[in-house]
Amino acid sequence: MRPFIFVNLAMSADGKISTVQRRQVKISGKKDFERVDIIKADSDAIIVGIGTVLADNPSLTVKSSELKSKRIKNGKEENPIRVVIDSKARTPADSDILHKGDGQRIIAVSKKAEQEKIELLNEYADIVVTGEDKVDLSALMEALYEYGVRKIMVEGGGSLIESLFKENLVDEIYTCVGNVIIGGKNAPTPADGEGFLKEEDFPNLKLLDIEKIDEGILIRWKVVRD
Secondary structure, X not given: OXXXXXXXXEEOOOOOOOOOOXXXXXXXXXXXXXXXXXXXXXXXXXXXXXXXXXXXXXOOOOOOHHHHHHHHHOOOOOOOEEEEEOOOXXXXXXXXXXXXXXXXXXXXXXXXXXXXXXXXXXXXXXXXXXXXXXXXXHHHHHHHHHOOOOEEEEEEOHHHHHHHHHOOOOOEEEEEEOOOOOOOOOOOOOOOOOOOOOHHHOOXXXXXXXXXEOOEEEEEEEEOOO
C-alpha cells in the first residue's frame, strides 16, 4: 500500500521552474500562493528533494493561521510531515525545514549515507533508510503509509519529479503556468534528469480541469494507468 501522490508546481510560459542558476523566482501570483497553502494544509506529508533544500532552503510550512488552526482542531499537527529525499544525508543541520514550524520531519537516506551525518540529522528528524546507493522511492512510500500518511504533496524539484514518474508513483499533477519567460537551455524543467527515451514510456495524462489564475493558468491532470 502507498499514499495518493500529487505533484504541484509552477512553471514559466516556456516550461522552466527556475533560472539557469537554479535560483528560486516568483512565477505565480497571490491567488496561486493561497491555493497552494490550502492543498498543503490538506496533505498528510510534503516531499522535496535535497536539491530544492540546498537551493531554496524552504520551510514548507502552512502559512495561513486559519488553516493551521483547522488542522489542529482536526487532531493534526499544524504542519504536514515534511520529508526530504536525501540519499547521502546532505541536508544542512540548520535548514529551515528542520527548525521552522511545529510538526514531524523525515529525512529519507540510502544505505550509502554516512552514519555521522545520519546521527546529526536524527536530532531533528526521523530517519528512514531505503535503497543501496539512492533512496528507494517505492519502499519509502510504503514506509510513509505505515506512518499513517495517505496523501502526499510533492513540491519538487525536477529530478525528484522525474524519478517519481519513472517509478509510476504519481497519481495527479497540478501545474500553474505563469505569465513570464525564463529561458535558458539548461534551466530546470518540471521533470529533469535523463528523461524518457522511448515514446511508449511517456507517462500519459488525462486532463481534469483548466482555469485562469492570476495572470496565468492552472492545469490539473490525472496520470493514466495501463
